[in-house]
Amino acid sequence: MIDSQRVVAMIPARGGSKTVPGKNLRDLNGKPLIAWTIELALSLEEVDRVIVSTDSDEIAAVARQYGAEAVPRPPELATDTALVLDAVRDLAQRLHQEGEGAAYALLLEPTAPLRRGIDVQSCLQRLHQDGLDSVATFKPADLNPHRAWRIREGMPETFVEGSVPWLPRQQLPEAFQLSGEVYAFRLDTLATATLGMLFGRTGAVVVDGKASLDIDNEQDFLIAEFITRESQNEQISA
Numbered sequence: 001m002i003d004s005q006r007v008v009a010m011i012p013a014r015g016g017s018k019t020v021p022g023k024n025l026r027d028l029n030g031k032p033l034i035a036w037t038i039e040l041a042l043s044l045e046e047v048d049r050v051i052v053s054t055d056s057d058e059i060a061a062v063a064r065q066y067g068a069e070a071v072p073r074p075p076e077l078a079t080d081t082a083l084v085l086d087a088v089r090d091l092a093q094r095l096h097q098e099g100e101g102a103a104y105a106l107l108l109e110p111t112a113p114l115r116r117g118i119d120v121q122s123c124l125q126r127l128h129q130d131g132l133d134s135v136a137t138f139k140p141a142d143l144n145p146h147r148a149w150r151i152r153e154g155m156p157e158t159f160v161e162g163s164v165p166w167l168p169r170q171q172l173p174e175a176f177q178l179s180g181e182v183y184a185f186r187l188d189t190l191a192t193a194t195l196g197m198l199f200g201r202t203g204a205v206v207v208d209g210k211a212s213l214d215i216d217n218e219q220d221f222l223i224a225e226f227i228t229r230e231s232q233n234e235q236i237s238a
Contacts, residue, residue: 001046001048002046002104002124002125002128003128005102005103005104005128006048006049006100006101006102006103006104007046007047007048007049007102007103007104007105007106007124008047008048008049008050008051008095008100008102008104008105008106008187009041009044009047009049009050009051009105009106009108010051010053010088010091010105010106010107010108011034011037011038011041011050011051011052011053011063011068011108011109011110012052012053012054012073012084012087012088012091012107012109012110013034013052013053013054013056013059013063013110014054014055014056014059014073014078015054015055015056015058015059015078016055016078016079016080018080019216019217019218020215020216020217020218020220020221023111023215023221024056024059024110024111025058025059025062026221028113028221028224028225028228029225029228029229029232031066032062032066033110033111033113033215034052034059034062034063034066034110035062035066036110036113036228037108037109037110037112037113037115038050038052038063038066038067038068039066039067040108040115040117040120041068041106041108041120042066042067042068043117044117044120044121046121046124047106048102049069049100049102050067050068050069051068051069051070051071051091052068052069052070052071053070053071053073053087053088053090053091054070054071054072054073054078055072055073055074055075055077055078060072071091071094073087073090073091074090077090083195083196084107084109084197085193085195085196085197088105088107088190088197089190089193092105092187092190095187096187102187103186103187103188104124104127104128104184104185104186104187105184105185105186105187105190106120106123106124106182106183106184107182107183107184107185107197108120108181108182108183109180109214111180111214111215111216112180112181112211112212112213112214112215113213113215113224113228114181114210114211114212114213114224114227114228115137115181115182115211116181116207116211119137119181119182119205119207119211120181120182120184122205123135123136123137123182123183123184123203123205124184126184126203126205127184127185127186127203130203131201132186132200132201132202132203133185133186133189133192133199133200133201133202134183134184134185134186134189134193134197134198134199134200134201134202134203135182135183135184135185135202135203135204135205136178136179136182136183136184136197136198136202136203136204136205137178137179137180137181137182137204137205137206137207137212138176138177138178138179138204138205138206138207139176139177139179139206139207139208139209139212140174140175140176140177140208140209141175141176141177142177144169144172144173144175145159145160145163145175146158146160146163146164146165146167146172146173146175147163147165147172148160148165149165176204176206179207179209179212179214180212180214181207181211181212182205183197183198185197185199186200213227
């Protein structure tokens with residue numbers, strides 16, 4: 001809770017994955033990928049419930065094994081083209097129907113196992129203290145848009161009209177991108193969301209990007225394995 005306001009952590013985890021088969025249940029240094037997100041959410045004193053929305057009985061069983069609740073997700077909300085927002089709306093509607101009175105919710109995708117608890121808490125604090133509708137974590141952009149190009153009929157032109165991509169990095173305007181680690185939002189204003197998880201009065205929590213890995217392919221998984229293994233080794237030797 002935050003000042004008597006309940007918080008629900010939502011973890012969407014579908015069974016199908018073409019780039020990394022069985023991704024959400026794949027072992028990541030001793031436990032399934034999804035377990036990293038469940039355990040972090042359960043460790044936060046602000047979080048009252050941790051719920052996994054899934055179309056997979058196997059994922060649901062593992063979620064319960066690690067201490068989360070699990071609710072079924074309709075098949076049409078678990079396709080490659082389905083929006084995460086739709087799965088969040090479905091779960092929010094279920095919570096409303098059962099009488100859950102939480103004011104705030106978190107969207108924590110299992111593909112970001114390196115996220116830090118302090119960044120989750122910072123998003124919740126901004127949401128609550130600043131009276132916002134939604135907050136997300138942002139990191140410095142991997143490519144500043146002033147250095148991006150488009151190709152038209154074989155001819156390059158700057159993506160941002162009038163930009164000078166040759167300028168030193170320090171002279172370019174600051175640019176950020178969503179890091180994908182944390183989305184925090186008010187449940188009573190979720191209906192105003194259209195395509196994504198930033199809606200209404202929005203806020204940003206800027207992170208350094210070191211924990212911003214979003215596992216989308218085999219290379220990402222190898223990077224996650226290396227980082228988590230090194231972190232575990234550091235904890236053992238400390």
